[in-house]
């Protein structure tokens with residue numbers, strides 16, 4: 001509503017500007033007509049009062065021009081539109097009064113220039129709201145009828161047009177009736193038509209503004225989507241480059257091993273040893289490819305309806321720990337489980353959660369020196385089920401922590417401890433947790449140990 005008022009206000013100010021310029025034209029036109037009439041019929045019309053009326057028009061138009069400047073300066077101020085509306089109305093009323101006075105000194109109802117009343121009400125319809133335009137038509141009708149009546153009754157003198165002196169049209173009741181009736185009808189019909197047209201135009205203009213605003217919003221949305229798509233595309237390219245890079249190193253090793261073995265440069269024992277090394281690299285590559293496939297699947301699941309079910313994380317954790325215990329014990333580690341009673345179920349894909357526990361526990365075993373302690377725990381709070389894997393391992397340097405969940409990232413201390421690793425596991429874990437509307441974070445101190453914690457919304 002406020003916006004509509006503002007646009008109406010700006011439009012009104014522009015149109016008032018136009019009216020002010022139009023008035024100069026009317027002044028020039030009227031003066032020329034007076035000059036021509038006095039030249040052709042000297043002494044017939046009272047030139048003095050007519051020129052005085054034109055001078056008054058010039059005077060008030062100058063005042064209006066000054067006031068219009070003030071209005072323009074704060075056109076944007078909401079609520080000021082009533083003042084501008086009043087300004088336009090005052091101008092129209094003064095113009096009507098000036099026209100009536102000019103008519104009075106130039107034949108009154110005899111003067112065909114009475115039709116200029118119609119022009120004024122059309123101007124009113126362009127400037128003002130519909131109701132006010134009809135009020136202006138009413139006022140013009142009253143002025144014209146009053147002029148006819150006052151001259152008819154002789155309350156004001158009649159100044160006949162040249163050639164009409166003695167005819168006394170202003171005393172002919174039928175003529176007066178027809179003339180007043182025709183003028184009043186023309187005035188109201190003109191307001192009806194002009195205000196309908198200008199109303200329609202106003203609505204169309206408003207619609208245009210609205211639709212151009214909607215188009216601008218849409219193009220902004222489109223821009224955002226394009227930026228997002230560009231980001232996804234860049235990420236994909238970066239990912240492909242990383243994958244190629246990761247696969248190239250083991251393939252190079254395998255190639256040189258096979259080259260040596262098939263070239264007959266090495267003894268059978270040496271060849272056997274090299275082939276075993278190549279096999280080891282192939283196993284690593286298969287592991288990497290498997291993890292990459294799982295990661296791709298996890299990414300795809302973000303867009304698909306996920307196959308989730310109400311799952312007890314505790315059961316899965318117990319299963320995984322059972323499998324991991326052998327490996328932990330072989331490294332002389334203590335692997336403990338701490339499951340709080342009555343942990344609620346969560347909505348997840350059980351296979352994916354198994355991957356989460358497996359990855360976190362195997363990392364803990366891999367990055368902890370023999371003799372260390374690993375504890376997996378499960379608990380619940382208000383809205384979440386919380387899982388964690390804590391170890392007394394090598395820890396993660398503060399500068400590495402922000403990159404820990406990125407694809408292919410491996411910290412320097414981890415590389416030194418274990419040459420085998422893809423840097424994909426944690427990235428996969430994070431995807432799985434986030435796909436299930438959860439979150440994951442870590443607490444770690446270099447040389448002391450790490451804790452990976454995740455939370456999933458409780459399902460029941």
Ligand code: ADP
Nearest residue numbers: 363364367395410411414421422423424425426
């Ligand atoms: P990978 O273990 O194959 O290198 P991950 O994605 O599982 O790949 O882990 C990424 C990196 O995060 C590891 O290389 C290591 O630097 C660090 N990291 C993960 N878990 C631990 C842990 N429990 N203790 C210390 N560092 C860890």
